[in-house]
Amino acid sequence: MTRPILAFVSGIAAVFASAAQAQGVPEDPYMTSVGSWQQQHPDSWWADQVGLGNGPQSAWRQLPADAAPVTVAVIDSGLDWNHLDIAYDNLWKNPGEIPDNGIDDDGNGYIDDVIGWNFLDDSNKPWDHDGHGTFVTGQIAATWNNGAGVAGINLHARIMVLRALNTFGNTRASYVARAIVYAADNGARIINLSVGGPGLTEVEREALRYATEKGVLIVVAAGNDGKPVEGFGLASAEQVITVGAAGIDGLRAPFSNYGPAVDLIAPGVDILSLRARRTDTLRDIPGADYTPGGAYVGADRRYYRASGTSFAAPIVTGIASLLLSRDPGLNAQQVRQILLASARDVGAPGIDQFSGYGMVDAAAAFSTSPDSLIDATITGVSVISGETGAAVAVAGTASSGQFEEAWLEIGDGENPTDWSNRVGLTQPVVAGELGRIPAAAFRGSQVWILRLVVRGRNGQQREARFRLALGS
Numbered sequence: 208m209t210r211p212i213l214a215f216v217s218g219i220a221a222v223f224a225s226a227a228q229a230q231g232v233p234e235d236p237y238m239t240s241v242g243s244w245q246q247q248h249p250d251s252w253w254a255d256q257v258g259l260g261n262g263p264q265s266a267w268r269q270l271p272a273d274a275a276p277v278t279v280a281v282i283d284s285g286l287d288w289n290h291l292d293i294a295y296d297n298l299w300k301n302p303g304e305i306p307d308n309g310i311d312d313d314g315n316g317y318i319d320d321v322i323g324w325n326f327l328d329d330s331n332k333p334w335d336h337d338g339h340g341t342f343v344t345g346q347i348a349a350t351w352n353n354g355a356g357v358a359g360i361n362l363h364a365r366i367m368v369l370r371a372l373n374t375f376g377n378t379r380a381s382y383v384a385r386a387i388v389y390a391a392d393n394g395a396r397i398i399n400l401s402v403g404g405p406g407l408t409e410v411e412r413e414a415l416r417y418a419t420e421k422g423v424l425i426v427v428a429a430g431n432d433g434k435p436v437e438g439f440g441l442a443s444a445e446q447v448i449t450v451g452a453a454g455i456d457g458l459r460a461p462f463s464n465y466g467p468a469v470d471l472i473a474p475g476v477d478i479l480s481l482r483a484r485r486t487d488t489l490r491d492i493p494g495a496d497y498t499p500g501g502a503y504v505g506a507d508r509r510y511y512r513a514s515g516t517s518f519a520a521p522i523v524t525g526i527a528s529l530l531l532s533r534d535p536g537l538n539a540q541q542v543r544q545i546l547l548a549s550a551r552d553v554g555a556p557g558i559d560q561f562s563g564y565g566m567v568d569a570a571a572a573f574s575t576s577p578d579s580l581i582d583a584t585i586t587g588v589s590v591i592s593g594e595t596g597a598a599v600a601v602a603g604t605a606s607s608g609q610f611e612e613a614w615l616e617i618g619d620g621e622n623p624t625d626w627s628n629r630v631g632l633t634q635p636v637v638a639g640e641l642g643r644i645p646a647a648a649f650r651g652s653q654v655w656i657l658r659l660v661v662r663g664r665n666g667q668q669r670e671a672r673f674r675l676a677l678g679s
C-alpha cells in the first residue's frame with residue numbers, strides 16, 4: 208500500500224510545482240503528429256523553427272502559467288467562434304458593453320460590440336464567411352490541451368475580432384482604417400494585419416499613425432507577389448513590423464515580397480490551422496492552382512493548411528504577444544526591438560532585403576533586452592579628397608543601446624573570404640559617416656564588397672554589406 212500513496216503524494220507535488228512555475232508545452236494532437244496529409248514534415252513544423260515546439264529551450268516552457276492576458280486585434284475576415292478549437296475565454300470582451308440591449312453602453316460609437324466589430328456589415332457579429340481570419344486567429348489563440356487539433360502560440364491571448372475583409376484580401380481601405388482605430392481605442396496591444404494590396408491611402412496612413420502613437424504594435428504580412436514590398440501599402444508603412452514568409456528550409460519562400468521594408472521572416476509554407484465552417488479560403492484566390500477541398504485536414508475537416516505571408520505574420524504577432532504576457536510593462540517599441548535583435552540571421556549575412564533581421568525566434572527573444580538591438584546599415588559611398596589623398600567615405604548607421612565596437616573592412620570579388628583595410632568605430636553612428644577607406648586600397652579588382660560589422664556588449668553582432676563596382 209505504501210508505494211501507491213507515495214506516488215499519489217508526489218503527483219500532487221508535481222501538479223503544484225507546474226502550476227506555480229511554467230505553463231509547459233501544448234499536447235494537442237497536431238502539435239506532435241507528422242504526415243497527416245502524407246507530407247514528410249511535422250504537421251506543426253513551424254514551431255521548432257521559431258523557438259517554440261516541445262524542446263527543452265522552447266519559450267513555452269519559460270512562460271509562467273499565470274502570465275498576463277494580452278489583447279490582440281485580428282483585422283481580417285472575421286471568426287468562426289463556434290469552432291471546437293476556439294474558446295470563448297480566448298476572445299476579448301469589451302468590459303464596458305452590456306450585450307444585446309441595443310445600447311452603446313461604453314459610448315465608443317458601436318452598439319453591443321462585445322468581441323469586436325464587423326465593419327463590412329456594420330454589425331456586432333464579425334462572422335467569418337471566408338476562413339482566412341479563423342485560420343489566423345487559430346494560429347495565435349487556438350485552445351490548448353483540449354484533446355483536439357492544434358494549439359495557438361499564446362494561450363493568454365485575447366482576440367479582438369475585427370472583420371474588415373470580404374474574401375481573401377478584398378477590402379476597402381476605409382474598413383481597414385476604421386478597424387485599426389477601433390483596435391487602438393479599445394485597448395489592443397497588438398494588431399495583426401494579414402492584409403495586402405497596392406498603395407496606402409491617406410486614411411490608412413493616418414490610422415496607422417494614430418495606433419502607433421497610442422502604443423499599439425502593428426504586424427503586417429509582406430504580401431505574396433514575389434515583388435519589391437515597396438509597392439504594397441500597409442506592408443511598406445514605416446511604423447509596422449513587416450513579415451515575410453519562410454519555407455520548410457528556413458529560408459525566404461520565393462513568393463514572399465522583399466525589400467528594405469521587410470523586418471522579419473517567419474514560417475509561411477504548409478501551415479496548419481483552423482478551418483471556418485463552410486469555407487475553403489484558397490478557392491477564392493484568383494488564378495490559384497487549387498482543387499476545392501484540397502486543403503482540408505482531418506476526418507472532421509475542421510482544420511486547414513495554407514501558405515502565404517498571411518500566415519507568417521500571425522506567428523510574429525503571437526510571439527510578440529508572448530513577450531507582453533511575460534512582461535506587460537514592455538512598450539511596443541521595446542517589443543519591436545527585442546524581436547528584431549533576437550531574430551536568427553538567415554540568407555545573406557546580416558540584415559538583408561529578403562529576410563530582414565532574420566527568422567523570428569521566441570526563445571532568443573525571451574533572453575534579449577530591448578536595448579540590445581544592433582543596427583548595421585550601409586546606405587552609400589562617396590569619393591572624397593582628403594589631406595592624405597583620395598578616400599572612399601562610407602555612410603550609414605552602426606548603433607546599439609549596448610554598443611561595444613564596430614568596424615568597416617573590404618574584400619575583393621563578389622564573395623570575399625578575406626577582409627582587409629579595417630577601419631574601427633569607437634562610437635555609434637546614426638545616419639552619418641561611418642569611416643573612410645583610402646582609395647588606394649581598391650586596387651586590383653573591379654568589384655569589392657564593403658562590410659560593416661557592429662558588435663554589442665552581449666557578444667551579438669550584425670553585419671551589412673555593400674557592393675562597390677569600379678569603373679562602371
Ligand SMILES: [Ca+2]
Nearest residue numbers: 311313315317
Ligand atoms: Ca460600444
Ligand SMILES: [Ca+2]
Nearest residue numbers: 305310312319
Ligand atoms: Ca450594449
Ligand SMILES: [Ca+2]
Nearest residue numbers: 235350355357
Ligand atoms: Ca486544441
Ligand SMILES: [Ca+2]
Nearest residue numbers: 553555557559
Ligand atoms: Ca540575413
